[in-house]
Amino acid sequence: MISLVIIRLRSWFQSCAKNWNHELTLKPTTQILILCSLLPLFHFQLSAQKTSFADLVVINAKVRTITASDSIAEAFAVSGNRITAVGTNKLVRTLIGPSTRVLDAKGKLVLPGFNDAHVHFMPIGNSFSSIDLRYVTTANEMMSRISRYVRFLPKGRWILGGHFKNEDSQLPDRKSLDAVTSENPVFLYTADNTKAFANSIAFRLANLKDDSSGVERDLANEPTGIVRGIALRKIADSVPADHIRNWLEVGETATNYAASLGVTSVQDMHSDDSRNVYLELQRQGKLKTRVFDCLPLRDWKKLRASRLPDGHDAMVTDGCLKSFSDGDEAGRAPLLRDVTAADAAKLQIMIHAIGRDANRIVLDVFENVAKINGPRDRRLRVEHAHKVRDEDLHRFSRSQILASMQPFLFDRSPDSRFGTLMKQNAPVAFGSDAAMVDMNPLLGIESAVNAGSESVSVYNAVRAYTIGSAFAEFREKEKGTIEVGKLADFVILSDDIFTIDRKAIRNVSVLTTVVDGKIVFQEIKSL
Incomplete structure (x- = not known):
């Protein structure tokens, strides 16, 4: 094999010499030294050829990558748990090998997996x-x-x-x-x-x-x-x-249900510190959902001392703290104290706020904390951000405070101002607040696109439920879009929600859900 490689490489040297319009005059011993130094490169090429086939491909699809409003592909490939190619059927078919699993989408819509930014799992x-x-x-x-x-x-x-x-x-x-x-x-x-x-x-x-x-x-x-x-x-x-306290069974039920709805990631606001439950489900091979698990704000020292490893492929992550404001001025000072301390520990804070006074207090606290602790990428979050005063709306974009909103929870409410916030370029993430309402993200998308003066496009609603939610948990470089290098978390839907009647979106069903490159849900006889 080595001699064959040397012959081929020597031929390459000779062809190079002709292109340079002079003879190759290196001594034979020098040529061999150079050839030996190039052997590792040639071995790498051979290895790459051996492992170039994908583990999974999706073909004949309408792939909305959510990298741009007009970005549509026919197919993509997955190796391990990452997307390795996105493009045409012709391109992706070249990556099909003897052991590649092929999902023929038969023209169906494929989206990045939904990421519910506010659940009680x-x-x-x-x-x-x-x-x-x-x-x-x-x-x-x-x-x-x-x-x-x-x-x-x-x-x-x-x-x-x-x-x-x-x-x-x-x-x-x-x-x-x-x-x-x-x-x-x-x-x-x-x-x-x-x-x-x-x-x-x-x-x-x-x-x-x-x-x-x-x-x-x-x-x-x-x-x-x-x-x-x-x-x-x-x-x-x-x-x-x-x-009702068998948390492994309860958690397994929740992740099974999430998979059936195309929800590949959740951000758990229940603040019950279920990290060990989720990790055990993962160890048993039963966790079908990536979980960003939050603790109560009062436990910020506990969280600081017990952070999980922040792996790029992690199924279970932490670093978030949840609190609450009811609009009572008496709560402003202790909230500022606690948020300032937790923020100084480089932890992410999200605070529930419904009502004009509650939202104003939370916005004041967040802006004060940024001044006290100095600039950094903190992504402070207002959970619900419902019934915000008109004069306070611009503060979300000005201070880059994230509005974590639930369109279906406040279905058609004029006080749910996600449309205005998006126009002002504020960061917005969508979720459900399940189990208060059903977790189905298509209900939230349908609500968001039929919200009267606050209606948004289907693209922007999907974006808020995918890359917007990934941004809300500092994971936008890992998931939220279908592009090379991202985690292979995606969903195949029964109908194209971009083209059907907007009021029919709630009736669309999930055919297939893939998390970490593995099929975790498939409707019987769907594909």
Whole structure:
């Protein structure tokens, strides 16, 4: 092999000599020394050729890169967890090798993964800890509701709640229930709590036999799934006492749900310090969402002393502190004191503010802190920034204070001024405030583009939900757009939200979600 390389390189020397219009007159020993010095370069070229195929490619797509409003590509390639090429189908097809996974988007819209800048992640997971069946009127509707929960719950997690009307006509039979809940125990109370509906797994975990006292049976002497009395209490006693505090299961539910909505990153404002939970989910291979986890402002010393490694590929990051202003002047001085101290520790601060007085106090505090601690890229954030005085709006752009806003939470409200703030070139990030409302980012985008005088373009709404939110957590160099070098976090949608009727955006669904170069959600038979 080496001799072949030397021959080729010597031929290259000779061709160079002809181009230079003189003979190559170097001594043979000098030529060999030069050739040996070039061998590592040639080896690098061979290695690059061996590893040039992509691990994943997306072709036949309408890729909105969100690097510019008119930036559209047909395809892109991923190697490892990074995007390595963006362009035409012809270009990207050259990167398909024997082991490359090919996603044919069939003309569908592809966007950077959505980044929800304001969530309460554990409450999102816990919203699936109990199912509300009070208004269910048919067996099919009950089955549909239960099946939806099964999609997101970890294997083995109980499905509880219910409170449905006790009418046999609206209950599925136990065999039908077992078919859709083969890996999750089900225990659902009637509206008066005197009976409950349970599947076979719940019976087994409670060591309850089909012929036990309190187990209802049909005319064919088969158990219906309805239990009462001793049988009901026996199953109830089998439900884990820590059901709503089993944070690994709750967190796994939340990340499963986020993946189904194309949310590839979240910024957790719940301030419960769940970093270890998220890291353990990552260790187990169950974390499908990048999480920027915030602590309470009062815990700034704890955060300073326990920062996570700031890796470029990190799934779990920290460095943010959350606080609250209700507009009470009595809170101004302690807020300034705490924010000044935390900011001096180079930590990022975000403060909840709804109302004219609350927003003014927070803006005053932030501008004072910048004067006290001196200039730096601090990206101070006002969470909600709702009902800001007209005369205070320009302060966001002037002081580069970030407005973290939730269009769907304040749907069509004239006091949600994201359109004005964008026109003033203020930094704006979008989120949901889930679990207060549904996490679905398409609901937020639909609200933002149908907000009357505050309406923004679809591009600007998507931008606020992607690169805008990445900027809000200091990660805009790593994610938020589809371009070479960025993390491979993206979503494929069922419809093109840039061309359909704006009011129909909320009905668009997610076909595929990719995080860190891996498919974490795919609608059945979608692609």
